[in-house]
Amino acid sequence: MTIAEAGIVDESSIDALLVLDGGKRKRKKKVYTKPKRIPHKHKKRPKAVLEYYSVEPSGKIKKLKSESPVCKAGTYMADHPDRLVCGKSGYTLFKLTADGNRMPIPKQNKPSSAAPAAEAKKAAPAKGKKKK
Secondary structure, eight states: OOHHHHTOOTTOOOOOOOOOOOOOOOOOOOOOSSOOOOOOOOOOOTTGGGGTEEEOTTSOEEESSOBOSSSOTTOBEEEOSSEEEETTTOOEEEOBOTTSOBOOOOOOSSOOSHHHHHHHHHHSOOOSOOOO
16 A cells, blocks of 8 residues: 555655554663672792792703693693692592501691681571561
8 A cells, every 4th residue: 555545645755653662671780799809810929930840950850840631742730739730620539648548638828717607607696577
């Protein structure tokens, strides 16, 4: 159907009645409680190679860190007090004592954070309805 067939002439006003589907309500802006975490940036260390090798007086080069047996060559394992860990694959070798047992887990210097939290809960009154 064209405009001429509908009987519409120049400068006539047209009223259009349409059914509009209602959309979702506008979402509230989120209020953040903690500041945004700043991502870690890699810091280049000069002469970092000196931590991996040592030169003996005879001229021999000795490796100070052990390489991972799982990953390709050049992937070194982190040296912890009781274990060696590959950072790429997660492969772990536990250090052994002279009699063949695993070394004990080293003690933590800082106090555990669970104990102060438990004391704070006991001191605070319970939320909700009060018992009579």
